[in-house]
Amino acid sequence: MENGSGVVMGNPATTQGIELLALHRITKLIGKAVDLDTTLASVMQVLNDTMRMERATLLLLDKETQRLAIKASCGLTAAEELRGIYKPNEGVCGKIFQTRAPFVVPDIHDEPLFLNRTGARPAMKGKLSFIGVPVVVRGEPVGVLSVDRLFGLDVSSEEDVRFLTVLATLIAQFITLHEEIKRKEAKLQEENRSLKAKLHSLHDGHFIVGHSKPMREVYSIIEKIAPSSVTVLLLGESGTGKELVARAVHDSGGKKERPFVKVNCAALPETLLESELFGHEKGAFTGAHATRPGRFELANHGTIFLDEIGEMPLSLQAKMLRVLQEKQFERLGGSRTFDVDVRIVAATNVGLEQAVAEGKFRADLYYRLNVVPIVLPPLRERQEDIPLLLNHFLSMSNQRNSKALMLTSELLDFLLDYPWPGNVREMQNMVERMVILAEGDRLTLADLTPGVLSWRSAEQGDLHISREDPPAHSVVRQKVVPLARKSLQDIERDEVEAALRRHGWVQVRAAEELGLTQRQIGYRIKKYGLSRIDSYRL
Structure with missing residues (x-):
């Protein structure tokens, strides 16, 4: 049987299929969620589009004002959302919040507790039902999830209550996860500030960044x-x-x-x-x-x-x-x-x-x-400090230029392998230039100068970086000499394999000799397809 909203009712198999489809779409949204507000609004939209539940609304308790306010909705205007504020003991939503139990209003026109504070319900003579379920986190109510329904006289609301209760549990878990992530981010930021303060104390604010x-x-x-x-x-x-x-x-x-x-x-x-x-x-x-x-x-x-x-x-x-x-x-x-x-x-x-x-x-x-x-x-010999230095210079440059730019992972990977001929001074000037000239909210490879980008092409050309054995306490200098047969990648592969052989294929020791991190040597082993068995076959 089909109700006035176009949803097939009375067939359990069909109803369960629609519910499973809605839950599938909602879990996909939550699984790749980045922003809490945007994701919750998308979940409300799924209730409207898939379940034909009108004016889906999520109210959450504001800890400062101790009022239930609309966090996300579908079918309400911005003005209507602003009007939807309730005390925890007020109206139908307050009753659901206090009792921590679902509540069904068969017809909002006959329910004195239904306040319609948003003013979103149309003045209609037909029967309009209201269904609400509590959102509970760790045994304590944090909000109310509600929808409107157009039902005939012979349609039960039990299935909707069951579905919304499951969804409210998912939303509670999502909110809990989001709060936990925020706490961890705050903790990491505090640890970062603490480490910087310790470093500041050690060198009186000169910020010699690095732990290599x-x-x-x-x-x-x-x-x-x-x-x-x-x-x-x-x-x-x-x-x-x-x-x-x-x-x-x-x-x-x-x-x-x-x-x-x-x-x-x-x-x-x-x-x-x-x-x-x-x-x-x-x-x-x-x-x-x-x-x-x-x-x-x-x-x-x-x-x-x-x-x-x-x-x-x-x-x-x-x-x-x-x-x-x-x-x-x-x-x-x-x-x-x-x-x-x-x-x-x-x-x-x-x-x-x-x-x-x-x-x-x-x-x-x-x-x-x-x-x-x-x-x-030189910076190329302390690669594990490169992310710390980039973060330090980017943070300082963002502060000076009133920006909040971040590095893309592609750019970070490039800079980790870049040889940094000008060392830390080059990095500082490079980051400052990118921040000043950047047009987007993230720094990408496109923000680098052509001269820096050309290094990647030169790396694949006929150049070989060699080092002469320096005398004690002298500075190692680089010379670029022509190479007839091998590319830089071939030479790097040979050096990594030779270091692994010398240390019995113990990656930690080989990485220490080469001045690489364990992640970097692992990447190169995978990149060049190196293995102990192949080495023995050679």
């Missing part, structure tokens, strides 16, 4: 030398964060409240650099109209950071050696000797041992500087 093994070794050295005033030599490629580490060395010791003075030895010609370091007397050279103290005087009892020390002229290196040995110097054009108590942190991105061998750097000065060398790893 090479960076943990750097942190360990910083902690060990913190109580002393030993000279430190920072080695590493350009952009690896030598200035941040120099500042952390200063702040971790007893000179934290003392001056921290920076000098770039490659930025000035010899005469000006000498004046910058040691100061000058009035009339010492053209333009010296007044006596001026140098950076060593300004850094007295503190720390001086000499960046690009490898570019210092030979003639000036002798005076630098005297400062290191005797802690004394004279201003340019003066005869007075100044005593200075200063910690020296020097940095270079060139191999000083090679410069000594070529006569470009004094051996005695090198040995004086190289008391405690700290090698800062």
